[in-house]
Structures are given as structure tokens and as C-alpha cells.
Amino acid sequence: MDMDLCLTLLLICLCSQGATNAEETEDQSIPLIPLIPSQPIEEGQSQGTSEPATLIDTTVSAPSVPPTNSTSPDEEEGNSCQAISQSPDTKQTITAAIQRLGVQLLQNLETSTEQPNVIISPLSISLALSQLALGAKNETEELLMFHLHNNSIPCYHESLHNVLRQLRNRDMQIATRMFLRQGFEAKQDFVSESLRFYDSEPAIVESLQQINEWVENATQGKMTDFLSSLPPNLLLMLINAVYFKGEWKARFDPNFTSKGVFYLDDLHMVDVDMMEDTKHPLSFLIDNELEAQVARFPFTNDMSLLVIMPESGKVNVTSLSSYLNISDLYERLPKERAVQVKVPKFKLEYSQELQEVLTKLGLGEMFLNPNLAGIADGPLPVSSVMHKSGMEINEDGAMAAAATAVIISRASNPIFHLTQPFFFVLIDDVTQIPIFMGVINNPNPGAPVLQRVEFDKDKVGFPVDKNDMGSFVNPPK
Structure with a gap:
């Protein structure tokens, strides 16, 4: 089986007044951003009218053809945007902005016993906030653009569109x-x-099954039954899903995969398949x-x-940052060389x-009184932002491996043992945009935590690698 990295991120919902509360949304596994207008909207009515509303025609009319040898202001602006959006400097700025947003989120996301690891997609979060910004006006648009790229990129949406188009040419589905x-x-x-800009086609919500099937198809079947129920008084949902499936350039033999240990800290460890x-x-x-070891494991198609x-x-992301x-x-x-490796x-x-972490980053106004008049008239505060992701690493989908004890004792190659908490970035080699990013503190959270017992290698009667000191629950006799 190949390595699968999949993430379905943000569902942006416009709901009528009093649509959701904490109890109503607690069991929802779908990422949500409900936006609540000031007045309830009756079924079959659009906001601000008593007549039944239908899905609007989304066909974009072709621009009129200007006279020969003349250039309209719109064409001049379009040509300028095209040049800006395709320039290397613009792409580098977008890359740096997405990297920065990802690190800022990881700095403020807390782990727990139930969720000791953090896995996010800076690309998908940026994509969702960028699409929301299309409907933002005035100070809300400025706030979103500041946090997305420090207001440093003219023609931002067109520039991001070009980056997305480039990413979609690889083993990446966005x-x-x-809905x-x-x-x-709207x-x-x-x-x-x-x-x-975002290839976000409109569709009428028909059922819960319709939305779950879309998510399942978008993630190649990796996320099923994604939404447990439809949000009450739903008006609109914006969903995006990022799915990646890749193969390591250098696979390793599953026959050499064996039970090993991952050190949670100086005192505790868990059993893992290494x-x-x-x-x-x-x-x-x-x-x-x-003060860290850094390694790059490449995939076959310009991803690492x-x-x-x-x-x-x-892993202290604040210190690392x-x-x-x-x-x-x-x-x-540096260039690749033969290395003795272990990877869980x-x-x-x-x-x-x-919501809490975005508020810490300065986007709290988005949840209070944003101006989203570009989507619909009336107050539309964002009430919730949920994020869900999944990640799998196995033999075929990882350029990583580790040696057995017998091999370690005779190996002469450098050593890279990924046996303690680490920070990772799944990165596009060409744009260097972080597709996934996270911190793995415990790759086997369901396993019992074992106590590490230190011992002196000079007293155990056989050679012990210093990197593996304290790796036995009970010292050998």
C-alpha cells in the first residue's frame, strides 16, 4: 500500500439566526464556519426578498471585444495581474506567507492526552480563508489579507490560483x-x-449523503461519513479538500520492519512498528x-x-520558529548519502x-462583526472553524527506514533514528509550499506508555548504542 496523506479541511456555512450552538455542533466531525445573518431566512426565500430564490447562474460572460489597436483599462489591469501572478517573486511571497501561517498555527495549537499530535494543512487553511476573503469588504478584507500575506501581493487571488494550478499537476488533488x-x-x-479563482462550483444541498459522498470522492475514499449531520438552518457551505498520495523514491523492505520504541520524553516511551x-x-x-537533526525524504514526483x-x-515550535x-x-x-535510518x-x-487559535493570531474580529457583504447582505459573523486531517506512513509510501540491532552493531554508515518527537513538513519541491505540517509527539497514541529505565552499558555485558541508552523497560541480566 502506498503512503496516503489526506486532509479535508474547511466547511464554511452560512446559517440563519440561532443556527448552531456548542451542543448542536459538538458531534460534528466536519470542519465548519457557520456565518449567521441578522434575520432568519424562511425556507424558499432569499435574504431581502419574499420571492422564492433559485441558484444563480454562475456562467461568466465573455468580455466584450475592444476596438482594434485599443486596450481597455480592464485589459490593462488583467495583463498586469497576469504578469504579477506569474512572477517568481510573487510565488516566493505566497510560499513564505503559507509557511508563516502554518508555523503560527502550530505555535498556538495545544496537544492533549487524547490528541498528542498536531497535523494541519497550511495550504488548505490558506485556501479556505482566501475564498472567504472573496466575500469580505473593507476592514474585514484588509484583516484577512494581512494575515494571509501581509498585504504584500497585488492580484492575490489570481496569484494563488496559479500556484494551485501548478500543484494540481502533480500527485496532489485539491x-x-x-453547497x-x-x-x-449568494x-x-x-x-x-x-x-x-478556486474552481468552487455551486450545487444545491440535497442531503447529508450528498455532501459525505463528495468528501469521500475528493479524498479517494479515505474519509467516509465525514459529516454526522447537516448544520441547522444551513444556507451555504464552502468545502475544500486536499489529498496527496505518493511513493518514496527509495522504498524499504517490509521484512525489516520490526517492533521498536519511540521515546516520548526522558522518562517514557511507547512501542511502535519501526x-x-x-x-x-x-x-x-x-x-x-x-539544535536539531534535519532530514529530507523525497517522493517520486517533486514532493518531500x-x-x-x-x-x-x-518539540517547541515557538523556540524553533x-x-x-x-x-x-x-x-x-547537502547531497544524499547512505545513512542508517529508523522511521516509525x-x-x-x-x-x-x-476559533481560539485564529483569535490569538488576531482574527478575532472575524467571529464578532465581520463585513462579508460580498457574500450576502446583513451581518454574517463566523461562529466556528473546525479542522480535520489524516496521515499515514508505511513501507511503500516513505523514503525512510531503520536498522535492526544486529545491523546497527556492524553498520559503518551515519545514523538517523527518528525515535523521538519531531516536527515535519510535507513540502512541494518546486514551490516549497508546505502542503502538510505538524508535530508528532506519539506515533502510537493507543499503546500503553512504558517507563524508561536507565542502565550502564558497561555493566550489561554486551555493546549498546549510546543512542539507544535507556531503551529497555527492564535491563538485561
């Missing part, structure tokens, strides 16, 4: 959809621009500023898994309400 309740009429410009290889082609370095494992055994420049770190990695095999899921 799907968006706009509208029968009778709700504004023509918002629907047309959502279709133009993938092993003694001469794995790996690009890695030790960064003194980060960049791993940062602090020497302290704990002071020195962390993902693109610079990626460029500084795992399958993890993550879901989180993001």
Missing part, C-alpha cells in the same frame, strides 16, 4: 465545492469569482541554531517530507476547533 440551500441566493460576483534500512539514501544535517528532530527530545526558515533549511541540505510507521487523525 477539490473545492460550494447552497435551496432558496438562498451574490453573483462571489459565486463567479469562487469558480474562477521501518529500517542500513544504507538509505538520505540528505540530512545537524543544525546548531535549531522534511523532518526536524530536536536534540532535546521535545526563531530560527526556522523552511525554504532556507531546504536549500541548505503510523496512521493518525487530527481534528480541532480553530
Whole structure:
């Protein structure tokens, strides 16, 4: 089985007054952003009218042809935007902005016993907030654009559209959809621009099964029964899903996968399935500023898994961020060489309400009184942002391995053992945009936590690798 990385991220819902509360949304596994207008909208009525509303025509009319040898102002602006959106500087700015947003989110997302790991998609979060920004006006649009790219990119939506088009040419599927309740009429410009920039086609909501089947298809069957129930008084949903499936350039033999240990901290560890290889082609370095080991595991089609494992055994994203420049770190990695490696095999899921963390980042106004008049008239505060993701690493879908004890004792290659908490970035090699990003503190959260017992290798009667000191629950006799 190939490695599967899949994430279905944001569902943006417009709901009528009093649509949702904490109890009503607690059991929903779908990412939600309900937007609540000031007045309830009766079934079959659009906002501001008593007549039945239908789904608006999203066909974008062809521009009129200007006279020969003349250029209209719109054409001049379009040509200018095309040049800006395709420039290398613009793409680098978008890359840096998405990297920054991802790191900021990880800095403020807390782990728990139930969810010791954090896995997010900075790309998908940026995509969702960007589509929301299409319907934002005045100060709300400025606020979103500031957090998306520091207001530094003219023609932002067209620029991001070009980046998405480039990413879709690889082993990456990015799907968006706009679901509208029968009778709700979104504004023509918002629907047309959502279709133009983000390929978000509109459809009438017919059933819960309809939405779940869309998510399942968008993630190649990896997320089923995604939504447990439709949000009450639903008006509109904007969904995006990012799905990646790749193969390591250098696979490893599943016959060498064996039980190993992953050190949670200085005192505790868990059993995991460890993938092993003694001469794995790996690009890695030790960064003194980060005080961490850094390694790059490439996939077959211009994608890589960049791993940062602090020497302290704990991942502090805040401390890392002071020195962390993902693109610079990626460029500084040396050529591949044969390395003895160990990498845990795992399958993890993550879901989180993001309202608190987005508020910490300065987007609190979005949940209070935003101006989203580009979507529909009337107050439309965002009430919730939920995020759900899944990630799996196995033998075929990972360029990583580790050696057995017998092999370790005779190996002469450098060692990279991914056996303690680490920070990772699934990165596009061409754009260097982080598709997935996260912190793995425990790759096997369902396993019992074991107590580490330190012992002296000089007293155990056989050689012990210093990197494996304290890895036995009971010292050998």
C-alpha cells in the first residue's frame, strides 16, 4: 500500500439566526464556519426578498471585444495581474506567507492526552480563508489579507490560483465545492469569482449523503461519513479538500520492519512498528541554531517530507520558529548519502476547533462583526472553524527506514533514528509550499506508555548504542 496523506479541511456555512450552538455542533466531525445573518431566512426565500430564490447562474460572460489597436483599462489591469501572478517573486511571497501561517498555527495549537499530535494543512487553511476573503469588504478584507500575506501581493487571488494550478499537476488533488440551500441566493460576483479563482462550483444541498459522498470522492475514499449531520438552518457551505498520495523514491523492505520504541520524553516511551534500512539514501544535517537533526525524504514526483528532530527530545515550535526558515533549511541540505535510518510507521487523525487559535493570531474580529457583504447582505459573523486531517506512513509510501540491532552493531554508515518527537513538513519541491505540517509527539497514541529505565552499558555485558541508552523497560541480566 502506498503512503496516503489526506486532509479535508474547511466547511464554511452560512446559517440563519440561532443556527448552531456548542451542543448542536459538538458531534460534528466536519470542519465548519457557520456565518449567521441578522434575520432568519424562511425556507424558499432569499435574504431581502419574499420571492422564492433559485441558484444563480454562475456562467461568466465573455468580455466584450475592444476596438482594434485599443486596450481597455480592464485589459490593462488583467495583463498586469497576469504578469504579477506569474512572477517568481510573487510565488516566493505566497510560499513564505503559507509557511508563516502554518508555523503560527502550530505555535498556538495545544496537544492533549487524547490528541498528542498536531497535523494541519497550511495550504488548505490558506485556501479556505482566501475564498472567504472573496466575500469580505473593507476592514474585514484588509484583516484577512494581512494575515494571509501581509498585504504584500497585488492580484492575490489570481496569484494563488496559479500556484494551485501548478500543484494540481502533480500527485496532489485539491477539490473545492460550494453547497447552497435551496432558496438562498449568494451574490453573483462571489459565486463567479469562487469558480474562477478556486474552481468552487455551486450545487444545491440535497442531503447529508450528498455532501459525505463528495468528501469521500475528493479524498479517494479515505474519509467516509465525514459529516454526522447537516448544520441547522444551513444556507451555504464552502468545502475544500486536499489529498496527496505518493511513493518514496527509495522504498524499504517490509521484512525489516520490526517492533521498536519511540521515546516520548526522558522518562517514557511507547512501542511502535519501526521501518529500517542500513544504507538509505538520505540528505540530512545537524543544525546548531535549531539544535536539531534535519532530514529530507523525497517522493517520486517533486514532493518531500522534511523532518526536524530536536536534540532535546521535545518539540517547541515557538523556540524553533526563531530560527526556522523552511525554504532556507531546504536549500541548505547537502547531497544524499547512505545513512542508517529508523522511521516509525503510523496512521493518525487530527481534528480541532480553530476559533481560539485564529483569535490569538488576531482574527478575532472575524467571529464578532465581520463585513462579508460580498457574500450576502446583513451581518454574517463566523461562529466556528473546525479542522480535520489524516496521515499515514508505511513501507511503500516513505523514503525512510531503520536498522535492526544486529545491523546497527556492524553498520559503518551515519545514523538517523527518528525515535523521538519531531516536527515535519510535507513540502512541494518546486514551490516549497508546505502542503502538510505538524508535530508528532506519539506515533502510537493507543499503546500503553512504558517507563524508561536507565542502565550502564558497561555493566550489561554486551555493546549498546549510546543512542539507544535507556531503551529497555527492564535491563538485561
